[in-house]
Amino acid sequence: MTTVDDQRIAALLRSVPVPEPRVDVRRAVRDGRRRRRRRRVGGIAALTMLAGVGVVGAVQVGGTTSRPAPTTSALAVPPAATARPPVTCQASWLSQPIGGPVAVATGVDPTGRHIIGDIGSGQEDGRVVLWTDGRPVVLPKTARHAAAVNASGQVVGTNGDGTGWVYGDGKLRFLATPPGYDAVLVHGVNARGDIVGTARRSDDTHQAVRWSTDRPQTYRLVGQRGSAAAGITEDGTIVGAMGELPYLWTPQGVGKALAVPDGYPRASVESAHGEWAIGMAPGGTQGGAVQMLPVRWNLTTGAVSLVLYPGASGIAGNGEVLVADGAPLVVAPDGTSRRLPGRPEVRATEAGTYSAEGISDDGLTVVGSVYEDQAYRPLVWRCAR
Template sequence: MPEDQGRPADIKALFRNTTAPAGRIDIDAAIGAGRRIRRRRRAVAGAAFAATAALAVVGVALPAAQPGGGSPVAGQRAAGSVPTAETFALVSLTAPQANLSCRVDRLRDPAGSREIEALGSDPTLRYVVGQQAHGDGGTRPILWADGRPQALRVTDSAGREPISAQPTDVNSAGLVVGSGTRRDRTSFAWTHRQGRSVPLATPAGYTSAHASGVNDRGDVVGNAFNDDGGDGVAVVWPAGDATARVLPAPDEATKGYWAGDIGDDGTVVGSVGDGEAAYRWKPDGTGAELPTAGKLARGKAISIAGDWVQGWGDAQGERKVVPAPGAKGTTSGRSAALPVVWNLATGKAIAWKGLEEPEVNGAVSRTGRLAVASAHRGEPILVADQGAVSRIAGSESVMPVGISADGRRVLGEPLPAATDQRVAIWSC
């Protein structure tokens, strides 16, 4: 396999999963690790969801979100105080109470398809983005619109096509965002809509950038970094403006900071470092760590839907040694981590606890429905809604990579063990 194959996908997966600080990653040395987790968009390091689980509900005081507000100002320091915990309770859950009976729609593969991988969707699931392996050893972006696939052509500021390109998100207007790798091994962020590709400017002082999310207004969020080391930063490209604005650095960020997604009101979620603490920036640029009631030692916020934020956190005081995948009798020494959802309106955080594994996948809807699945166990997708847990029948070895705004439709990317390798949407 050529060395550069899949580089944008590998780097993106690496940033979402690695425990190394953002911006201090040896890109070439990390590509192998990134390839092993490419099929896990919005991956959550942590617990597998077995027949018996527990739900940790963390009640905390969150600063109220401010609607509107100005754009973040580069260089401004963001507030970093952690709200004080009010309650923490564990609620035991039994096995999933029901099998959801869902209609399954399989998406058509593009003509001449090789390896196809779904990566995300808009809140309606009308638009789905993914990537396709290309004959030259790279990947090319794909957009499904109303179930019909089409290849996207993207270019950099010089009009050159990258050696590899990957979409990362799409909004309900069909605006696709993603990243591309140039021949000099630097990367750039881009948008694409209705046949037009627009490269996004990399902030001064950085050699590379990638886009990680887009809201329905068209604001794009991502990260800028240097391939030769240094601290990575979170950036926003406001709607209609290809110029990047660097988000204020958290006070706690001694080794860079990372952004994963942006809400429709401009709220950005991510982390201090690359998983040192889950973090959010308000639309006016001020920010704070997302609360964990002192129960989670580390964490990362990965996506946002309405008031709900999805991510993961390490379970402080309940650390377990996780067996290294594929190596029986050996241990990785990595502490256990839990999938977490935060509600920015109520200040509640919900952390799932179960059998620990290195990664699970999750997606949260605007109603707070969480779709999750283990990356290794081959079990069905589970749907958690107000404490009730159900499983999607027939979704074994499938990773949830998108969910509709109402939580009734789930987009699934099949793992190699899945019996049907087509991308699917379950309507329940």
């Protein structure tokens, strides 16, 4: 039910101004939140996912940068597990300040304090919600499709008309669209207040953009024409694409291509936290659809590897991968994994389909939703070592 739909994403990307996303009830993914699965709640994920697979897959922009040889590329059995402190997790509901049968948590800040989500009927009326330490705030109606939240509780996103926005301290402000472009797609924000996204125009020209939460009407173009930004780390490293190459820009603005797994024509970066990034690479075809395979990069060493688990929806700052579908799983860099539990009153194996959409930097807070009784409810997993 949650399969990758690159053609749909590419079609959205080529449309300017950006249309209101189609009604798609989010299930448990994401990926490929990017990962990519097709998320379904009023298209929140459609906008969120555009920077990664969509940009790379839809844009055929030539460049002078050559593809580097991968430092590491493997699809292999994970190494033998080393002793790790036991982790215990407990799921609990997030409160719903407004009514609606489609209520999901879609992201969490690196610290685990701030959670973003969406509540509505599934008919393009979803409202963005910010939970801070469990207390919900409903954002203004003019804020749609939240993409990310930082450690200060500042939320960024993109409205259906291609207007970027930032919310903080009870105020909603809009981001400047660079002259000559018709729309922007906002994807990330870090603790320093750096916001990144991609500006597009009707001829399919696009370029990565950086804004500031303090000065939302000031912007800086990143890289050159054909660039796209999918996320930003706390130190200011931007990840995204240059043409069909996965790419990063250092905090100093120096760009370089990331390695592509051996035997694969391309890959896309979808998000990054700490020294880790996650994305997708096109695999074989099954049932007429291309199967997308999760890819993990170490941004410090340049190493790249395929992840054995499909349905990866996010990555923590410590390198743990969040696998979203059905009964969510957290997989450590050494290959060890832990299954997240269902709600205390209902075993996940007995009722409900769980999805997980976001993970904190330490891997101890995960957010998502459960579908049961014809409705989606938001929840959070809190873990301890």
